[in-house]
Amino acid sequence: MCGLCLPHCPTYTQTRNENESPRGRIAIARALAEKNLPVSETLFRHLDQCILCRACERACPSGVSYGHLMDKTRQLLHENGMNKSNKLMQKLTTEKKMMKTLGTGLWFYQQSGLHWLANKTGIGKINALLPEKLSIKKWQSFYPSLSPERGRVALFTGCIASITDQETLHSTIALLNLIGFSVNVPEQQGCCGALHLHNGDSQQAKEMAQNNIQVFAELDINTIITTATGCSTTLLDYSTLINSPSADTFSMQIKDINQFLSEIDWQQEIKFLPLEKNILIHEPCSQKNIKIPHGKIQQLLGQIPSININTLPEKMQCCGAGGDYMMKYPDMAAQLREPVIAYLQQHPTDILVTSNIGCAMHIRAGIQQAGLQTEILHPVTLLAKQLAETRDNPVAQAVS
Ligand code: SF4
Ligand code: SF4
Incomplete structure (x- = not known):
């Protein structure tokens, strides 16, 4: 109730509306859970307009676990049929085949030169979201070290990133190989489930988490490298989402590439x-x-x-x-x-x-x-x- 999180909240800063603040949203979530407020479009919108940036969580002196609280609240809303998630995005992230087809389609679109033409039309908006040069390189399941091997790791490729940010993923593999790490890229891995979790579909998010936990558990590694911090946050949360020792082990193995590189000794080489x-x-x-x-x-x-x-x-x-x-x-x-x-x-x-x-x-x-x-x-x-x-x-x- 102290309100110390308010100045840190981007939606409150923009609107100056208590309902669009962490304290306001917690009050709404509580009233909803205690059935003191009915589910309504207005209530849903205040809760859904939260970006889940968790800046409030960092600022809170009482350690309120806002992110987890909001995931539970959105689950409650989802159970009541309130959900504004982008259905196409959710389908793309769940179905790898669809994502691959989209990747190939976007690559052809970029290669064709049509994207310059498209700039003159509404669909040109898509260009702004894409990197200058998309790649559709096929993934190998194993990339051996280029110098005497000092360790083996696995790489989490993500869903959107695996088609729109291959440059980062291939740079990560290449750098790791150069400094003595072999890299496993298991084909059966899938999306981290963040979109589903944050839109209240915790059942689907759990299924996606179970798949990743099982796929990476089959490898002889103790570090899973991530390159997108948005995915890392969700992967670290698997231990909260699923109550099992394998989920704990999985989350403990997650390491952001910047963090990994800053913790090992490699620069002098x-x-x-x-x-x-x-x-x-x-x-x-x-x-x-x-x-x-x-x-x-x-x-x-x-x-x-x-x-x-x-x-x-x-x-x-x-x-x-x-x-x-x-x-x-x-x-x-x-x-x-x-x-x-x-x-x-x-x-x-x-x-x-x-x-x-x-x-x-x-x-x-x-x-x-x-x-x-x-x-x-x-x-x-x-x-x-x-x-x-x-x-x-x-x-x-x-x-x-
Ligand atoms: S997660 Fe971000 S947007 Fe949501 S209430 Fe907290 S600070 Fe505001
Ligand atoms: S979430 Fe934390 S900082 Fe914000 S009002 Fe509650 S106790 Fe204060």
């Missing part, structure tokens, strides 16, 4: 090409939530000679991407992105690095709308691009 560019680090809310110690990405990129690194101001709030939030509430999402774009307009930036695919897509669309030239990369892709050996190295092929 590798040289990076200088890069005289202005880099801006964007920290996704999910990155702050999974507690990658502040400054680690700066430290990693700082190994590139001549690089100039800045970070977005600490007080900058959620960019508004929030999984499918940017599709469900595009106006609010665009409003929340505005400070990031304004910062880029005032501080010329060559490359913005972010570790979450959703934020990358949403901010890229804003950059294109504003006519800026800033490129968006994952920190690991930038590292891989600058490897001094890239001229004759498989990393170069992986990144190109």
Whole structure:
């Protein structure tokens, strides 16, 4: 009841409406659970307009577990038929075949040159969400180390990222292989289930979690590398979603690639090409939530000679991407992105690095709308691009 979380909440900051604040939403959720308020469109909207950025959770001095509370509340709403999730997105993330077909379709669309034509029409909006060059490389189940093997890990590829962010995933594999890690990429892995969980379909989310737990348990590894912090947060939550020792083991094995690289000793073996560019680090809310110690990405990129690194101001709030939030509430999402774009307009930036695919897509669309030239990369892709050996190295092929 203290309200200390209010100034940290992006939707409250925009609306100044207590119903759009963490404290207000908790009060609504409680009234709903205690059957003191009926399910209504207004009640649903206040709860659904929460981005689940969990900035309130970080700010709360009483340790209120807001994220879990809201997942349960949305489950209750889902059971009452209230759900504004994007059905196509949910289907795509559940059915791998459909996702692969979409990936191939988008690749052909980009190759065909039609995307330039499409810019003149409504469907050109899709271009803003896509990276400059999509790839449809087939995954191998195992990528052996290129130097004496110091360990084996597995890679979680994700659903959307496995088609729209192959550059990051292949850079991750290539870098890991170069520094002595073999990488397993199990074919049967699926989406983390975040969209289903956050839209109240916890049954489907549990089924997706069970599949991933089983697939990765079959491998002889003790680390599962993730590259998208949005997925990492959900994968870390499997131990809460499913009450079983295998779910606990799975969640304990999750390690974000930035965190993994900052915790092992490898830098002295590798040289990076200088890069005289202005880099801006964007920290996704999910990155702050999974507690990658502040400054680690700066430290990693700082190994590139001549690089100039800045970070977005600490007080900058959620960019508004929030999984499918940017599709469900595009106006609010665009409003929340505005400070990031304004910062880029005032501080010329060559490359913005972010570790979450959703934020990358949403901010890229804003950059294109504003006519800026800033490129968006994952920190690991930038590292891989600058490897001094890239001229004759498989990393170069992986990144190109
Ligand atoms: S999760 Fe984010 S948007 Fe939702 S109430 Fe908390 S701070 Fe506000
Ligand atoms: S969630 Fe925490 S910070 Fe927000 S009002 Fe409740 S106790 Fe205070």
